[in-house]
Structures are given as structure tokens and as C-alpha cells.
Amino acid sequence: MSSGKTALIIGAGPAGLTAALEFLRRSEIRPIVLEATQLIGGISCTIEYKGNRMDIGGHRFFSKVDRVMDWWTELMPIASTEDGAGSEAISYRNRQRVVETPATDADCDLVMLVRPRKSRIYFLRSFFDYPLALNAKTLGKLGAIRMVKIGASYILARLFPRKQENTLEDFLINRFGKELYLTFFKSYTEKVWGVPCDQISAAWGAQRIKGLSLRTAIVHFFKSTFSRRSSQDIAQKKTETSLIEKFLYPKYGPGQLWEHVAALVTQKGGEVRLGSRVDRLNVVGNRVTSVEAVYADGSRETIEADYVFSTMPVRTLIRSLDIPAPESIREVADGLIYRDFITVGLLVDKLTVTEPDGSTLKDTWIYVQEPDVLVGRLQIFNNWSPYMVADPSKVWIGLEYFCYESDELWKMNDDAIAEFAIGEVEKIGILKAEDVLDAHVVRVPKTYPAYFGTYDRFDELVAYFNRFENLFLVGRNGMHKYNNQDHSMLTAMTAVDNILAGNLEKEALWKINTEQEYHEEK
Incomplete structure (x- = not known):
């Protein structure tokens, strides 16, 4: 029907890219x-x-959405060992996958x-478990007086919660107590967003840390201490994402x-054009009939589109x-705000x-909580994968x-x-400047869609865009929604599902990561 x-x-x-591959796998619609x-x-x-x-x-490949986990592991099977070699059964979603990845096979890289x-949290020039663990080490670093204040303020917040959770401050105090x-x-x-917490919508907390609170952190501590969960259990479907212990x-x-996905899209007959900036969408009635792209060489092309x-x-x-x-x-x-991002390797x-x-x-x-520096987080790329660093005797970090x-x-x-x-980072005791061998700076504009500015009127934009029957807003910036990778993918999957079913309604897309059980950490 869609030829x-x-x-x-x-x-x-x-x-x-998820939408493109889904179209090619399931229909005759050609993606560009x-x-x-x-x-x-x-x-x-x-x-x-x-x-x-x-x-x-930083992108942990973890999701409580089975469809996404299956999609990832079909494209890139789970390696049985850290170096990607060997054969072993891996427990995932209550079943086993046996992955053959011989070291001599070039495909073992995929x-x-x-x-x-x-x-962990770096605060007071010390490391604290994230989430906070109830142990003598934490008590010693925070001090008995502060710990008593934390406990008392949490009890007070539970007994007398803020009835209207309008701001992120309201949201966090209700779940963790003021102290x-x-x-x-x-x-x-406030380091992340550049504005006070009482100016950020509580919707951000509902989006990112809905299930996490001091109570869930305490429960998780006892469960993880006394349970015997398999060391290879990747599903962790009853675990809040801020508390997961393993990821892909x-x-x-x-x-x-x-x-790899882009290569598959091209192999299956689709196109992926880099250096192609869209600056115009042509509309006739309630449909977008074509888009205009400007290429790296300055040339312009009008491309007709059904979707x-x-x-x-x-x-x-x-x-x-x-x-x-x-x-x-x-x-x-025009009033929507985006937070930009710099990583210094x-x-x-x-x-x-x-x-x-x-x-x-x-x-x-590492979450850098120290107020006397601007750096917000520190990644150690070696620990994401040993293959992220050319010389394993060196440490490759991202600020x-x-x-x-x-x-x-x-x-x-x-x-x-x-x-x-x-x-x-020298100031807060992480390293010495004399030990730095090289540096690389990467700027990423509009990384985080903000939940302030005119965000409280965003529903007006949703209603306006929904009038264009063949226009689908998906992904993080596309929906101005702080989605993680898996939910960005799911918005694309759902849009393709609806199109192939002859349904051009958009309501289901906007519910993704709003009414579902899974929400990611701060």
C-alpha cells in the first residue's frame, strides 16, 4: 500500500535513524x-x-522497554567477556542469549x-556513594549533626509535604527533605540549568527522577545488600534507573x-545525507509537501515527501x-530555552x-557537587569501555x-x-596539571531542552503542530522533551507503527516517557 x-x-x-530503519524493515516507504x-x-x-x-x-544502554532492548541486542549482540571474545550464555529479561564472538572474527567488534x-558524588573533597549509602563511611564524611538534620527534615517533608508541586524545588524537597x-x-x-530550582518546572523531576526518593534509595540499599540477584542480570526491570548496577x-x-544503523539504512535502499541542513518546510493546507535542504557546497534542493x-x-x-x-x-x-554543553577530554x-x-x-x-568550580560531571571513558582509550596505561577523562x-x-x-x-580539577584535587598529556574540546549546542522559559505554554505548540497530519515530531529536541535515548527511539517506533496502521494521530507520541513506569536519573 505504501509503494x-x-x-x-x-x-x-x-x-x-530508528524511524529510517523501521520503515525499511517493515514497509516500502523509502527514508531520506x-x-x-x-x-x-x-x-x-x-x-x-x-x-x-x-x-x-554518557549513554548507558539500559531500558525497561523490551522492544528497545531487543532492537539494540539484535543489531549488536551481547559480548560474553569484556574483550568481546568467547561464547557464553548471558541472562537478559528472564531468558538466555548465547553470543558467539570469536576473537579472530572482524564482526566481534559489533x-x-x-x-x-x-x-559517585564528589563533595567536600570526598566521594559519596550515589545514591547515598547508609553506612559509617557516609556518616563520618557528613557528620552526625548533618545526618540528624537530613533525617529530621525528611520526616518533616513526609508529614507535611508541599501540596502544590509547581517547581523542581517542591518536587525534590517532598522526596528527599530540605536538608x-x-x-x-x-x-x-542549578549548575546544570543555570537558574534556581524554584524557577524550573516540577515536570522536569517527573520526567527524569519520578521513582527515586530517599525511601527508594534506602529500600534498594537493603535489597542489594541481602539479595542474590544474578551478576549478569541486565533486565533490572524493578530497579529505578538511578539505581541500576549493570548496563550494556x-x-x-x-x-x-x-x-551501524546508518550503514544498514543505506544498504537497504534508504539515504543518509550528511552536511544537509533543512531550512524550509513547504506547507499546503494541513500537509508538509516538501522540504528544502542546503548542502555543504551551498547548493539547495527541494525534496518532496509523503511523511x-x-x-x-x-x-x-x-x-x-x-x-x-x-x-x-x-x-x-521563541521563549523556549536550551542548555548547551561542553566536554573537555x-x-x-x-x-x-x-x-x-x-x-x-x-x-x-562522577557528579561534581563542589560549588567552587563550574565543572558539573566527570566521566572516565576507560570505565565505559576499555576500547575508548588508545593506550590503556593512560586515563582518558571527560569534564x-x-x-x-x-x-x-x-x-x-x-x-x-x-x-x-x-x-x-587540579583545584579540587582530582589531578595535577603536570600529569595532563593532551586535551580536546567538544561543543554541543542545544543539548538539553529546558523546562523553564515559555515551557509552561508548550501544549500550545503541540496543538499547533498536530494540525499538520503528516508531520511527526520525535526525539529529544524534536519534542523539546528531556527524553533518553530509548524513549527517543520509542517515539520514532510509535510514529512508524501508526503510519503503517493508517493512523496519523500524534497523541500516543506525547505520552511516551510521561505515563510510563521508566524515568531516568538526574
Whole structure:
């Protein structure tokens, strides 16, 4: 029924590439993916620098959505050992997969590694378990007085909760108590977003940390201490995502999977065009009939489309329509805010801080809670996958900064940013500047759609876009929704499902990661 039809997909991130492959696998609709940059995977790309790989923002491949887990592991089977060699049964979703990945086979690179999750908070120049563990070590670092205040304020919050959860501050205090909120949430969250927590919508908390609270953290502590769950249990479907202990990870970073998907799209007859920026959508009645793309060489092409999937920022999409949007709609779109992101990769001989036995830190992520530095998180890429670093005797880390394109930090040149970042982590005792061997700076604009500005009127935009029957907004920026990778994929899958069923309604797309059980961490 769909022979000869074209789906024009704006953006080669997880949502766009998922839609393209789903169309090719399940229909005769031909996808054309237009990506403005030269990178595959959106923020789920892998940046390579002198043989070292960077994961922008960190991407744990974990989902409570079975369809997504199956999709990932069908494309990249689970490796049985850390080096991707051998044969072994891996427990996943209450069944076993036997993965054959002989070391001499070139295809053994296309595998998911089973990785231990370890994240900690760096605060008061010390490491705290994330989430906080109830042990003598935590008590000693925080002190008895602060621990009593944390307990008392939590009990007070449970007895007398804030009845109206309008802001993120309301949301967090109701779940953790005021003292724990002030100690571990307020400064970090405001570092991420650049505005006070009482100016951020509570919807952000519902989106990202819905199931996590002090109570769930305590329950998890006791369960993990006394249960006998299999060490290879990847499903963890009853575990809050902030508490998962293992996850899957492509051998060479998240971009490896999406580059593989892009190659499959091309092999199956679709197109993925890099350096193709869409700046105009032509509308006739209630349909988008074509899009106009500007290529890297300056040439322009108009491409007719039966269906259009957009993952571009909503603000940009409104401006790209060839019809004038109502003034109120433009006002909402122009008022949407995006937080930008800088990652500074540092190759170092060693870190100053170590594990108790003197070995290199085992963390994938470290949340830097220290208020006297701007750096928000620190990744140790070696721990995501040993293949992320060219020389395993070195430590390859990523320092993550949340900012706006208008900030002084963003405007600095790369050398100045690297020097600033090195100074910050030396200041808080993570490393010594003399141990830094090399640095690489990556800027990513519009990484995080913000839940302030005109976000409280976002429903007006949803209603406006829903009038275009063949236009589907999917993915994180496409929906201005802080989706994780799996839910961005699910929005694309659901849109394809509906199209193939002859259903052009959009309501189901907007419910994804709003009414489901799974919500990711902060």
C-alpha cells in the first residue's frame, strides 16, 4: 500500500535513524535522512581524537522497554567477556542469549559489553556513594549533626509535604527533605540549568527522577545488600534507573551502534545525507509537501515527501515553516530555552585520587557537587569501555560543563577552555596539571531542552503542530522533551507503527516517557 512513498527525516540521531530503519524493515516507504552536521548519532555520537573516543554526555544502554532492548541486542549482540571474545550464555529479561564472538572474527567488534555501573558524588573533597549509602563511611564524611538534620527534615517533608508541586524545588524537597536537597541537589541542579530550582518546572523531576526518593534509595540499599540477584542480570526491570548496577555499552561507544544503523539504512535502499541542513518546510493546507535542504557546497534542493519526521529544535522548526505561525505560537517557540554543553577530554598519566587499594577510579560518572568550580560531571571513558582509550596505561577523562552559547566559557577558544578545565580539577584535587598529556574540546549546542522559559505554554505548540497530519515530531529536541535515548527511539517506533496502521494521530507520541513506569536519573 505504501509503494513509492518517501519519508523525509530531519536529523540522524537515535530517533531519526530508528524511524529510517523501521520503515525499511517493515514497509516500502523509502527514508531520506538529512543531517546538518558531519556526525552520525546526534548527541549519541562517538567523537574520536587521536584514537581516543569520547561519549558526549554518557549513554548507558539500559531500558525497561523490551522492544528497545531487543532492537539494540539484535543489531549488536551481547559480548560474553569484556574483550568481546568467547561464547557464553548471558541472562537478559528472564531468558538466555548465547553470543558467539570469536576473537579472530572482524564482526566481534559489533558487540555490546556488559558494564558495571558505578557513579559517585564528589563533595567536600570526598566521594559519596550515589545514591547515598547508609553506612559509617557516609556518616563520618557528613557528620552526625548533618545526618540528624537530613533525617529530621525528611520526616518533616513526609508529614507535611508541599501540596502544590509547581517547581523542581517542591518536587525534590517532598522526596528527599530540605536538608538533603540543599546538600546534594540544589547546587548541582542549578549548575546544570543555570537558574534556581524554584524557577524550573516540577515536570522536569517527573520526567527524569519520578521513582527515586530517599525511601527508594534506602529500600534498594537493603535489597542489594541481602539479595542474590544474578551478576549478569541486565533486565533490572524493578530497579529505578538511578539505581541500576549493570548496563550494556557498545564496544567503541554509542556512535558505533548508530553508524551501524546508518550503514544498514543505506544498504537497504534508504539515504543518509550528511552536511544537509533543512531550512524550509513547504506547507499546503494541513500537509508538509516538501522540504528544502542546503548542502555543504551551498547548493539547495527541494525534496518532496509523503511523511516528514522532525528532530530539529522546535524553535528552529517554527521558523522553517513557509507559512506564518500565529503570533502567540511564535512567542512560545521563541521563549523556549536550551542548555548547551561542553566536554573537555583530558588524557592523563594518572589521577591524584584513587580507589582505596590504589588503583584507578572505577566510576563511569562522577557528579561534581563542589560549588567552587563550574565543572558539573566527570566521566572516565576507560570505565565505559576499555576500547575508548588508545593506550590503556593512560586515563582518558571527560569534564562536562553546562552553559549557554552566550556565556564567556562558550566564547573562549579551545586552548583557553582546556586550561580553565585543568585548573578546576587540579583545584579540587582530582589531578595535577603536570600529569595532563593532551586535551580536546567538544561543543554541543542545544543539548538539553529546558523546562523553564515559555515551557509552561508548550501544549500550545503541540496543538499547533498536530494540525499538520503528516508531520511527526520525535526525539529529544524534536519534542523539546528531556527524553533518553530509548524513549527517543520509542517515539520514532510509535510514529512508524501508526503510519503503517493508517493512523496519523500524534497523541500516543506525547505520552511516551510521561505515563510510563521508566524515568531516568538526574
